Amino acid sequence: MSGNNKAFLELEFPVAAMDFVRAGRVASQIKRALEQAGMPAGVVRRAAIAAYEAEMNIVIHSHGGVMRARIAPSLVEIEAEDWGPGIPDIELAMQEGYSTAPREILEMGFGAGMGLPNMRKCADRLDIRSEVGKGTQVVVSIFNAEPLEARA
Amino acid sequence: MTLAEVQRILEAEVLCGHEHLGASVEVAFGSDLLSDSLAFARPRSLLLTGLTNPQVIWAAEVIEVTAIVFVRGKRPSRDLVKLAEEKGIPLMVTPKLLFDSCGLLYQAGLRGTLDHERKQ
Numbered sequence: 001m002s003g004n005n006k007a008f009l010e011l012e013f014p015v016a017a018m019d020f021v022r023a024g025r026v027a028s029q030i031k032r033a034l035e036q037a038g039m040p041a042g043v044v045r046r047a048a049i050a051a052y053e054a055e056m057n058i059v060i061h062s063h064g065g066v067m068r069a070r071i072a073p074s075l076v077e078i079e080a081e082d083w084g085p086g087i088p089d090i091e092l093a094m095q096e097g098y099s100t101a102p103r104e105i106l107e108m109g110f111g112a113g114m115g116l117p118n119m120r121k122c123a124d125r126l127d128i129r130s131e132v133g134k135g136t137q138v139v140v141s142i143f144n145a146e147p148l149e150a151r152a
Numbered sequence: 153m154t155l156a157e158v159q160r161i162l163e164a165e166v167l168c169g170h171e172h173l174g175a176s177v178e179v180a181f182g183s184d185l186l187s188d189s190l191a192f193a194r195p196r197s198l199l200l201t202g203l204t205n206p207q208v209i210w211a212a213e214v215i216e217v218t219a220i221v222f223v224r225g226k227r228p229s230r231d232l233v234k235l236a237e238e239k240g241i242p243l244m245v246t247p248k249l250l251f252d253s254c255g256l257l258y259q260a261g262l263r264g265t266l267d268h269e270r271k272q
Contacts, residue, residue: 023210031214051214109201112187114191115187
């Protein structure tokens with residue numbers, strides 16, 4: 001990030017695997033931070049949805065991870081990094097409806113195979129890096145067309 | 153359509169947010185899948201679902217839905233209601249099925265999220 005894309009706020013939150021009691025809180029906190037930063041409603045909404053899906057992916061599919069949000073006047077980056085099995089075939093995982101979620105997850109209303117596709121829809125840029133047996137890193141970038149006033 | 157009208161049409165019981173029944177919703181979305189709700193529901197919409205785990209509230213906050221109707225008589229836990237109260241999201245429960253609930257609301261003039269977007 002540089003210039004108008006230089007982050008004035010960076011947040012980091014741990015996310016525990018299979019913790020469905022706390023899951024969703026990180027996305028909620030990121031949403032609040034974006035609102036407080038004065039980001040336009042559309043940017044907040046897209047970032048919050050992407051963050052929610054990313055958080056759920058860590059909870060459901062990994063051994064735990066961390067979520068980061070970087071907020072700059074004209075850019076929001078949501079980063080999800082996890083330790084876990086990784087994604088063997090990213091292209092397949094990006095297909096709507098493709099899911100590897102176990103049955104008990106489906107019963108909770110997840111596992112529709114829409115997580116990554118939803119993130120792609122919300123993102124202006126989506127970068128996914130994954131190594132089987134190690135983990136996955138997803139970065140969602142959302143540009144703010146109405147940059148915030150320059151901040152110190 | 154106001155939430156009070158929604159309540160009357162669906163013969164629903166209000167679990168929390170009585171003070172918000174004057175608020176109105178422009179569109180509605182019904183689903184038992186959270187990711188589909190995230191993808192297709194819209195801010196200021198009514199969410200109809202049979203899911204009653206707390207994730208519904210966190211997702212609803214992200215989507216910025218105005219209110220949630222639990223269908224098929226599904227009753228959420230006390231903890232979920234408490235969470236919704238904290239977030240200011242009114243909750244109702246109707247004995248009606250998802251299809252019937254959507255049909256009744258549609259008949260009364262409420263529209264779906266995609267219908268609404270096409271018009272704009």
